[in-house]
Amino acid sequence: MSDRRQWLLVGGAVAFMAAGLGTAMYVLRDELFPIAIGSAAPDFTAVTLPPRGGAAGAAGVAKHVADYEGEVVLLNIWATWCGPCRIEMPSLEKLHERLGPKGLRIVAVSVDDPGMEARVNAFADELGLSFEILHDAPGAIRDRYQTTGVPETFILDREGVIRRRVIGAPFGEDDWSSEKTVAYLERLLAEPRTDGRSNTPAPTRRPATTPPNDTAARARELVR
Numbered sequence: 001m002s003d004r005r006q007w008l009l010v011g012g013a014v015a016f017m018a019a020g021l022g023t024a025m026y027v028l029r030d031e032l033f034p035i036a037i038g039s040a041a042p043d044f045t046a047v048t049l050p051p052r053g054g055a056a057g058a059a060g061v062a063k064h065v066a067d068y069e070g071e072v073v074l075l076n077i078w079a080t081w082c083g084p085c086r087i088e089m090p091s092l093e094k095l096h097e098r099l100g101p102k103g104l105r106i107v108a109v110s111v112d113d114p115g116m117e118a119r120v121n122a123f124a125d126e127l128g129l130s131f132e133i134l135h136d137a138p139g140a141i142r143d144r145y146q147t148t149g150v151p152e153t154f155i156l157d158r159e160g161v162i163r164r165r166v167i168g169a170p171f172g173e174d175d176w177s178s179e180k181t182v183a184y185l186e187r188l189l190a191e192p193r194t195d196g197r198s199n200t201p202a203p204t205r206r207p208a209t210t211p212p213n214d215t216a217a218r219a220r221e222l223v224r
Contacts, residue, residue: 035146037165041065041075041156042144046109046134049121060117063134065160068105070193072185073156074176076108077147080116080123085151088169089127094177095185096131103189106131111139111150157188 035042047060076092078085089108096106108129110120114137124133141147145154148167155164164184170176 035162035165037162039162041073041154041160041162044109044136044141044144046136046141049117049124049133049135052121052125060135063107065156068107068156069160070158070197071105072103072158072188072191073105073107074185075154075156076106076151077111077141077145077153078108078151079111080119081112082150084169086123086127087171088151088176089129091170091175091177092131093127093129095181098177098182099185099189100131102186104185107134108132109134109136109141111136111142113137155185155188158191158193163188 043065045062045064047062049060074092074095078089080086092106092108096104100106108131110116110133112120112135116137117135120133120135123129142150145152151169153166154162155166157163170178170181174180
């Protein structure tokens with residue numbers, strides 16, 4: 001057997017083994033790289049919902065984990081057809097109203113099927129939800145975060161590390177707006193940001209109003 005043929009056989013065997021190893025790692029990825037407390041949050045891709053009354057099928061803006069760098073994030077994976085998801089949403093809204101001004105980012109990613117954007121918007125309107133809602137039509141986030149079902153929630157610290165995982169919907173005295181949960185999240189929010197920015201979001205400044213016939217007031221506003 002010539003040297004060239006021997007090298008071809010060796011190369012083929014190595015390529016075959018590499019392909020087999022790659023396949024095995026893909027099949028066993030959940031066991032080899034489990035999502036655990038203390039591990040880095042995997043990236044995901046989910047899009048913003050189209051505006052109410054907008055064109056059907058309008059493309060949303062893609063969001064990723066990196067978009068929330070330096071922030072404390074409550075990442076909720078849910079669906080409109082999920083009963084427990086509906087039950088937990090009001091307490092998530094209460095939590096958002098209480099800690100949103102302090103910097104908590106609640107990001108709820110719907111895994112409803114493609115073309116269900118209007119239904120997701122209607123769901124949010126019905127329950128009066130004002131926190132960020134995204135849509136992952138392929139549902140890839142469920143694989144990335146190795147979820148067992150919906151709802152499932154991950155709390156990420158400012159370093160992008162998973163600090164808590166909640167399977168199912170907390171309810172009653174332990175729902176998302178409970179004092180115990182609020183105290184835990186306030187401790188995370190008190191941790192310093194890694195990007196050097198202030199922990200407390202800058203207050204929204206309302207535009208100054210000027211009486212229509214007050215010329216002096218108008219002049220003072222222009223000087224400012």
